[in-house]
Amino acid sequence: MQFNRRLGLLILSFGVLHLILNGFEAIVGLYWYRTSFSKFQLYVIPDDFVRSEWEDLDPRPVVQQRARNQHGPALRSPLPEIELLHENVTLHRGRQSPSGAAAACLPVTRLAFVKVHKCGSDALATTLMRFADENRLEMLLPRTIWNIAWPYKPTEKNFMQSRKKSGRFDVQAAHMMYVPSVWNRIMEPGYHRIGIIRNPLDQFTSLFNYFNLQSSIDSANPLLTFLEDPTRFHPLLKLRFKTYDSFFRNPMMFDFNYRPKDTKIPATKYITELERTFTIVLISDHMDESLVLLKRLFCWPMSSILQIDKNVTPNLRKKPLEDELQTSRNKLETLHRIYAKFDYQLHRQFNDSLWKKIAREENFYNELFIYRRVNAFVGRTCEQNLEARSIHVKETPYSESFVVDDQLCQRLKRPIIQYIQYFKLLRNLNETYQ
Numbered sequence: 001m002q003f004n005r006r007l008g009l010l011i012l013s014f015g016v017l018h019l020i021l022n023g024f025e026a027i028v029g030l031y032w033y034r035t036s037f038s039k040f041q042l043y044v045i046p047d048d049f050v051r052s053e054w055e056d057l058d059p060r061p062v063v064q065q066r067a068r069n070q071h072g073p074a075l076r077s078p079l080p081e082i083e084l085l086h087e088n089v090t091l092h093r094g095r096q097s098p099s100g101a102a103a104a105c106l107p108v109t110r111l112a113f114v115k116v117h118k119c120g121s122d123a124l125a126t127t128l129m130r131f132a133d134e135n136r137l138e139m140l141l142p143r144t145i146w147n148i149a150w151p152y153k154p155t156e157k158n159f160m161q162s163r164k165k166s167g168r169f170d171v172q173a174a175h176m177m178y179v180p181s182v183w184n185r186i187m188e189p190g191y192h193r194i195g196i197i198r199n200p201l202d203q204f205t206s207l208f209n210y211f212n213l214q215s216s217i218d219s220a221n222p223l224l225t226f227l228e229d230p231t232r233f234h235p236l237l238k239l240r241f242k243t244y245d246s247f248f249r250n251p252m253m254f255d256f257n258y259r260p261k262d263t264k265i266p267a268t269k270y271i272t273e274l275e276r277t278f279t280i281v282l283i284s285d286h287m288d289e290s291l292v293l294l295k296r297l298f299c300w301p302m303s304s305i306l307q308i309d310k311n312v313t314p315n316l317r318k319k320p321l322e323d324e325l326q327t328s329r330n331k332l333e334t335l336h337r338i339y340a341k342f343d344y345q346l347h348r349q350f351n352d353s354l355w356k357k358i359a360r361e362e363n364f365y366n367e368l369f370i371y372r373r374v375n376a377f378v379g380r381t382c383e384q385n386l387e388a389r390s391i392h393v394k395e396t397p398y399s400e401s402f403v404v405d406d407q408l409c410q411r412l413k414r415p416i417i418q419y420i421q422y423f424k425l426l427r428n429l430n431e432t433y434q
Contacts (some may be wrong), residue, residue, distance in 0.1 A: 031314050060412075099378070103300035109137055112172040114195035116255040118206040120284035120417045121196050123307055127175040127291075129419045130411050137170035138162055139423050146417055147175035150253070151247065154182055160185075160427065174420070178257040180277075193277055197252050197350060198284040199338045200343040201329075207251060211240060224328055227335035250342040258342065267342045271349050276289075280357075281350040288375075292368050293358055302371060302399030308379050308412045324400065332334045367398040382409035 049127050113128055115121040132139050142148045143161045149158040168188045183193075197203075205223065206216065207316050214222035216236055226233055230249075237248050246261070247254045258270050274281075280297055282290035291305040336345050358364055374393060381391055381404050390405040401409075414422065 006426065012086060041075055052355075056231075107135075108192055108298035109135060110170050110191035111298075112140075112183050112187050112191055112193055114178045114193070114256055115173065115175050116196055116203075116252050118203050118210065119196045119198040119252070120287060123287075124196050124282065126416050126419055127305060127307060128171055128173040129416070129423070130170040130414075131300070132173075133411065133419075133423075134304075139162050139170075139426075140169040140172040140174065140176075140422055141420060142174050142176075146420060150175045150177055153177060153179050156186075159186075160424070163427070165281070178255065192279040192298070194279055195274075195281040196284055196290075197347055200252065200340050200347055201333050202285070203252060203343075204336060204340060207248065213240075221328065224332060224335075227332060227339060230339055244414060250340050253346055256346070260342065267345055271346050274346075275349060275353055281353070283354050284348075285353055286354065288368060288372055289358060292353065292364065292371050293354065293361070295358075295371075296361060296367075301402065302374060303402040303408075304410060305371070306378050308409075310383060315350045319400050364398075370396055371396060378404055378408075378412070382412060 111128070113121075113125060115125055129139065131137070140148070140162075144162060145314075148154050159165070164170075166188065169186055170188055170191075172183070172187065178195075183191075198354055208223055208226070213226070213233075213236070217225055217233070218266060219225035246259050250258070250260070253267070256274060258267065262268070263270060280290070282294065284290070287307075290305070294300070295302065295305045377393075386404070386406040386409060390402055390403045393401060395401040
């Protein structure tokens with residue numbers, strides 16, 4: 001009996017000691033995790049991720065739903081938080097590789113961008129400029145600060161001469177009117193055309209706010225007052241814009257160089273031709289999906305489509321217009337559809353086209369999930385001071401490995417005007433491109 005009691009006490013002692021040691025190890029591990037920051041950190045997706053509850057990986061129901069509603073479906077539950085771990089942990093690879101794997105295609109390095117106003121076009125333009133910078137491509141640069149003859153037809157005197165022996169350019173990302181004859185003459189053969197648009201009412205509201213038109217309209221709801229009788233305010237617009245009617249009435253179609261009074265073909269035929277000649281027109285209302293699709297179509301690495309929020313200027317005039325949209329969205333949209341019918345046709349065409357292209361892609365939402373997590377991680381990482389460190393993100397089924405360092409973060413944070421100035425400084429090196 002005494003032996004059994006001693007044996008029991010011995011076992012109990014070992015158990016208590018084991019708990020104490022485990023607790024001490026956990027405390028030390030937690031302290032090390034919180035206080036240390038190793039040189040290499042890896043972004044991790046849970047090993048059990050195959051089909052996430054937050055998103056149906058089959059895009060067909062999504063496409064059908066978005067075809068019924070041009071604004072897209074309501075947002076689903078938030079994405080699960082992804083753990084940031086140390087040491088050698090790799091990204092989950094999933095079951096299949098995406099269609100068009102990186103090894104089976106060559107990246108697109110010749111493209112021209114229709115930079116549509118107030119559609120998130122600055123963010124996309126800097127993404128294209130960063131790609132040109134990292135791949136030593138010849139950028140089309142304005143002689144002025146930021147635009148190339150907009151809103152008029154550009155000529156050679158409006159942009160800097162190419163350093164390439166061909167005299168042509170690889171990438172165009174500045175504000176410049178879409179004139180196919182000019183583009184074909186100055187861009188390298190085989191270049192791809194891309195553009196960006198957004199929900200027409202949201203873009204119109206942003207323009208209305210940006211140009212502070214409400215300050216000239218004596219009304220509690222100036223946006224609604226304007227749309228109820230636009231012709232009443234045409235003299236006001238004429239004072240602000242020489243091309244007031246075309247630009248402010250259908251501003252997205254205007255940037256695609258469609259003038260209802262001057263263009264002889266119907267808008268529907270013009271838009272159909274745009275879809276035939278453009279590789280992709282991104283929808284800024286669905287920017288992540290658009291960027292992932294662009295990555296696949298252009299065979300780019302995921303690191304090339306990373307974006308950090310920037311160029312957000314505080315504006316005290318913004319909130320009243322947002323309040324108007326909340327209280328009278330349906331009425332505003334009904335009136336705006338009448339006023340800007342060509343922009344709505346443009347948006348409907350390319351919004352439908354976006355989801356149809358996505359529906360043909362395999363494992364698209366797996367890649368979208370990974371892109372969002374990696375992009376968020378890079379954004380948080382670039383908020384830190386990385387002067388002496390670099391962070392390695394391992395390869396995934398959808399991207400090669402890449403390193404997040406201070407140099408990448410600086411490029412991601414660089415605003416468009418600074419990027420243009422940066423490219424102009426490179427001209428001082430007098431390099432000749434092949």
